[in-house]
Amino acid sequence: RNCTVLCSCCRPDGDNMAIAAAAIPPSSRGLCVPQRYVLAFMGFLAIANGYIQRFCLSLAITEMVLPNDREESDKDDLVDLTACPYQNVNSSITDAIVHTSAQFDWSEQTQGLILSAVFWGYVLTQLPGGLLAERLGGKHVLGVGLLVSTLGTLLTPEVALLGPYYLVAVRFCIGLGQGVMYPSLNVMLAQWAPPQERGRLGAAVFAGAQIGNVVSMAVGGLLMRFTEGGWVNVFYVFGAAGLAWLALWEILCYSEPESHPFISDEEKQFLMTQSVGQLKRRKDLPPTPWRHIFSSVPLWGLIIAQVGHDWGLFTIITDLPKYMKSVMHFSIAQNGLLSAAPYLAMWIFAVFCGGIVDFLVSRKLSITLVRKMFISVAASGPAFGILAASYSGCDKVLVSVFFTIGMGLMGAFVPSLKVNALDLSPNYAGTLMALVGGIGAISGIITPYLVGLLTPNSTLLEWRLVFWIAVIVLVSTNIVYLLTGSAEVQPWNDPLALEDGRKPSIIPRKPSSQDKVSAHILESGAVAT
Template identity: 50%
Template sequence: MLTGWRLVLSKLFIIPQRYVLAIMALLAVANAYTMRVCLNLAITQMVKKNVAVEGDAHFDPLACPDQSLIANETDARSIFLRANSDDTTLFEWSEATQGLILGAFYYGYVLTHVPGGMLAERFGGKWVLGGGLLSTAICTFITPITVKLGGAYALFVLRVIEGFGEGPTMPALMAMLSKWAPKAERARFGAIVFGGAQIGNIAGSYFSGLIMHNGHWENVFYMFGGLGLTWFVLWSLLCYSTPNTHPYISDSEKKFLNQNVDALIHTKEKALDPIPWKALLRSVPLWSLIIAGIGHDWGYFTMVTDLPKYMTDVLKFNIKATGILSALPYVAMWIASFFFGLLCDFCVKRGYHNIKNARKIYTTIAATGPGICIILASYSGCDTTLAVFWFVFAMTLMGAYYSGMKINPLDITPNYAGTTTAMVNGIAAISGIVSPYLIGLLTPESTLKQWRIAFWVCLGVLVFTNIIYVLFASGEQQWWDDVKTHGYPADWKHGPLPTREEDSEKPKAEKDDKEKSKK
C-alpha cells in the first residue's frame, strides 16, 4: 500500500525531485534576503525626519530639494511639521541608533554560521535550514508589535534573533546541494539557487517601496513574514535532506543520483576525514580570502543597508521611487553575474589566464570598481539621474564577485568547501555589524558632505582588502585539503606523510622483498 502511494506521488511531479529542491531552495534564499533587507527601506518611514533650515547649525547648503513637498509649500518648517504630524507611530532615533539596529541582524548571523553548517552536515540540511528561516519569518511578522511595545532596544534584540535563524542558511543549503546536485548539473543548480539572493534584494526593495507608498510600513513585515511562513509549509512537505530519505522520489531518479553524486557515493570515506583545523587556520590563501570577503561585504552591505537611506535623506526620492531605484542595482548585478561567469570560463578555456589570475582579476573588478563608482555618485550632487547611474554601474561591476573570490574555496579546498565557506561568510559578515553603525556615526545629520566621507571610507576598505587578496590568493588545492595526495610540508611538526603515489609503491616493494626471500 505504501509503495503504491509513493508511486502515485512520484507521478504527480512533472519535473524531477532534485529540481523541485532547486526551486524551493531558490525561494528559500529569496525569502531570506527579503526578510533581511525589508527593514532597510522601512526604517526610512519609521523614523521622524529632522529638516534643518537655513540658519540652523546643521543646515546643509548642498541639500537636494524635495520636489514632492515644496510644490505647494515653500516654508521648510511647515513642511517638517506636516510630514511628521500625521503619524504618531514614528520614532525618534538618531542615525547612530539606526545604524545599530540595521547591523543587529549580523550579530546573530555571524555566531551561527559555522555551527549551523556543522549541524547540517551531521543531521541533514532540511530542518536546519527550514527551522532557521521559520524563526526568521516569525520574527519578521511580529516586528511591528515588537517595536511598538519595546522601541529600539526590542527591535535590536529581535533582529539579532533573526540573524541567529538565517546564519545556517547558506551552509545548510550547500550541505543539501552536495547530496542532490550531480557534477554535470552543478553549474545549473548554482545559477538557479543563488539567483535567489538578487531576486530577494530586488523584491525586498521594490515591493517595500510599493507597499509603503500605498499603505503603512507595518504591512511590509506582515507580507514578507507571511511569505516566509508559507514557504516553510511547502518546504516541510516537498523537500528532504538526501535522495535516500525522500519518501516519494522515483526509483529511477534515486538510482541516477546515487550513481552520479560524489557525496552519496563516497559518504563513508569522507566521514572518516577530520577537519584539519590547525592547518586550515594557518593557511595564508584562506585568510587572504577571508580578508577579501570582509572588504566585499563592507561594500555590499553599504549598498544594501544604506542606499535606501541615501536616496531618501540626500537625493530626496519619495518612498515609491526609492523602492524602485534601490532594486535597479541588484537587477544589474544579477544580469552581470552571468556575463562575467561566461567571460571567465571562456578566458580560462582559451588559456588567456589561469584560474588563480581569474580569481584575482574578477575580485579586483568587483572591489575597486564599485568603490570608485559610489564616490562618483556622491560627487554627482543633486543630479539624481547621474547618481543613480553610478550606483547601478557599481553593482553591475560587483557581479564579477561570483567569478572571483566567491568560488575560490572550491579551488583551494574542494574537500572542505562547506566549512571554509562558512568561515569566510561568517567572519566577513562582521562588516554587516560595523559598517551600518560607522556610517551612522559619520552621517549624524545625513548630509551630502557626511555621506561622501562614508563612501571614501568604503573605497579605502575595498582597495586595502583587495590588495591583500591579490598578493596572497591561490587558485590551487592546498596541501592540507588532501594530505594523502600532497603530504605534509617539510617543516610541519607532524613530519612528512607518504603521498598516495608513495603508498601505491609500498605493496609493490613488499612483494619484491617477499619474492627475493623465497629465492
C-alpha cells in the same frame, strides 16, 4: 515504475533499461525536472526570503522614524551648502502624508545600532551551522534557521512599540536564524552540484540575494506608499512569504540524492558518476582539520576578499535607502524602486557571469585565474560606481545610474567569491563557508553603526566620506586576494591522505549497488557535461 512528483517520465525497471536511460543527460530527458534544479530553485528562494527579511527594515525604518528636521540648524547658520533641494511641492506633500505613520524618535546612532543587530547573531551561528549541516544534512538546519528568521520578522511591528532595544534583540534573533543559511546551502550544493554545473547552479542559488533585495526594496516601497497599514504591512507580508517557503522546502528538498524519494535513478547515477566531491556525512566524515584550515593562505585570502565585498555590499544595502531619502529627497515609492535597481542589475549580471565562468572552465582555463578575474570585477566595479555617484551631486539621474552600474558589476562575485569555498574543500564546504561568511559579516556589524556616527546630519559631504571608506576597503582587500587566492583543492580536504603522505584527492563515496551501471556510463562517455 519509477514516477516522481515533479517528473512525468516513467520507465520499466531493469538493468539494461537503467543503463540506456542513464546514458541520456538527466537534464534533457522528456518532461523530467531534475531534482538538483528543484533544489537550486528552492535554495534561490531561501536566500531571497532571507535577504528580504534581513533588509526590509533598511527601507521601512525611513518611514518608521520621524524625519530629521534641519530647519533649526539652518537658522543657526549651520547650513549645508551642498544640500539637494526638494524639486517639487507635491513630493514633499506626499512624503508628509506617508510620515503620519512614523512614530519613533530614534537618533542616527540608534538606527545604526538597530540595523547592525542582525549581523551580531548572523556571525555567531555561521560555524555551528556549517558543522551541523555537514553532520546532520543541510535541509533541516536551514529550515529551522529560516523559521526563526520568519517568526522574528512577523513579530517586528509589535516589538518595535516596546522600544529600540527590544527591536535590537529581535533583530539579533533573526541574525541567529539566518547565520546557518549559506553554510547549509553550500553543504547541500556539494552533494548536488556536479563540477561542470557548479558555476551555473551556484550563480542561480546565490543570486537569490539580489532578487531578495529587489523585492525587499521595490515591493516594500509600494506597500508603504499604497497600503493603509504602511510600514507594518512590510513585515507581515514578507513573514507570510517565509512561512510559504518553509512548507514547500520540507516537501520538495532533501539533504543528499541518496535520501531523496522523488529523484530518478538516472539522475542519482549521474551525480554519483560525476563524483560531486564530498564525503558521506555523519560517521564517514573525519575530524575537521582545524590546524590546517586556520593556517591556509588561500582561505585567509578568501576571507579578506569576503570582508571587502561585505563592507561595500552592506554599506549600500543597509544605508542606500537612507541616502536616497535624506540626501536626494526621493519619495518613498521612488526610493524603493530606485534602491531596488542596483540589485536587479546585480542579479542579471550574476546569471550572465555564471554561464561565462562555466564556459571558460570548460575551455580548460585555470579556475584560479577565472575566480580572480571575476572577483576583481566584483570589487572594482562597485568602487567606481559608488565614487562616481557620490560626486554626481544632486543629479538624481546620474546618481541612480552610477549606483546601478557599480552594484550591477558586483554580481560577478556570485560565480567566483561565493563558490570559492567549494573549490578549496568540497568535504568541508560548510565549515569554510561558515568561517568566510561569519568573519565577512563582521562588516555588517560595523558599517551601519559607522554610517550612523559619520552622518549625524545626513549631509552630502558626510556621506561622501562613508563612500570613500567603502572604496578603499573594496580595492585593498581585492589586492590581497589577487596575491593569495586559489581555486585548487587544498591538501587538508583529504585528512587521511594528508596523514599517509599521499597526493590529496577528493574522498570518494562508498561503493553502491549501481556500480555496474556507473561503470558502463563512464565507458560509453555518454553522460553529457
